[in-house]
Amino acid sequence: MDVKELGSAWLLRKDWSFETEPTVHDKEQYGKALLTCAAGGGEISQEQREWVKGYFAAFGSPQELIETLDAYDGQESLESILSQSEAATACSRVLIYDAIRACSTDGKLEPGELARIRKANRLLGHDDQVVDDWVEYYQEEVRMQERRTKLMWPDISKRPY
Structure with a gap:
């Protein structure tokens, strides 16, 4: 196993309790679903696209997949994307959480983005409470990350990197 x-295996185990890695095809459909939700705000922001690309790069995805996600316009239907990946259905709750994170990375979760996340959620067989719970969790997580940063770096200007 190379570095x-x-x-990738460590991150998949740590964050999602995965024992094996998804296929490149499943990663592509999953990434397209995230970007399609982000496009619900009118366009995919640079921050959103960079988050999705970085996320999949962290999971050891090949360069070709990163390039595909970089060029993807988010205009494919969620029905089409989700029907092409059994993994998206199997990881449906993770996908909803990741969509919230990807859409929020530019500092706001737009109504159109949230509407697309809710649509994906319904297509995956969940009621709206799942989205509401994940949004609340994500907001708590952001607060905890801010707190952790303040604990590590009371004066952020003094961090070494």
Whole structure:
């Protein structure tokens, strides 16, 4: 196992309790679903696209997939995307959480983005409470990350990197 594979396997185990890695095809459909939700705000912001690309790069995705996600316009229907990936259905609650994170990375979760997340959620067989719970969780997580940063760096200007 090379370093890239080791890092990807560690992250998948740590964050999602995965024992194996999704296929490149499943990663592509999952990434397209995230970007399609982000496009619900009118366009995919640079921050949103960079988050999705970085997310999949962290999971050891090949360069070709990152390039595909970089060029993807988010205009494909969620029905089409989700029907092409059994993994998206199997990981449906994770997908909803990741969509909230990807859409929020530019500092706001737009109504159109939230509407697309809710649509994906319904297509995946969940009621709206799942989205509401994940939004609340994400907001708590952001507050905890801010707190952690303040604990590590009371004066952020003094961090070494």
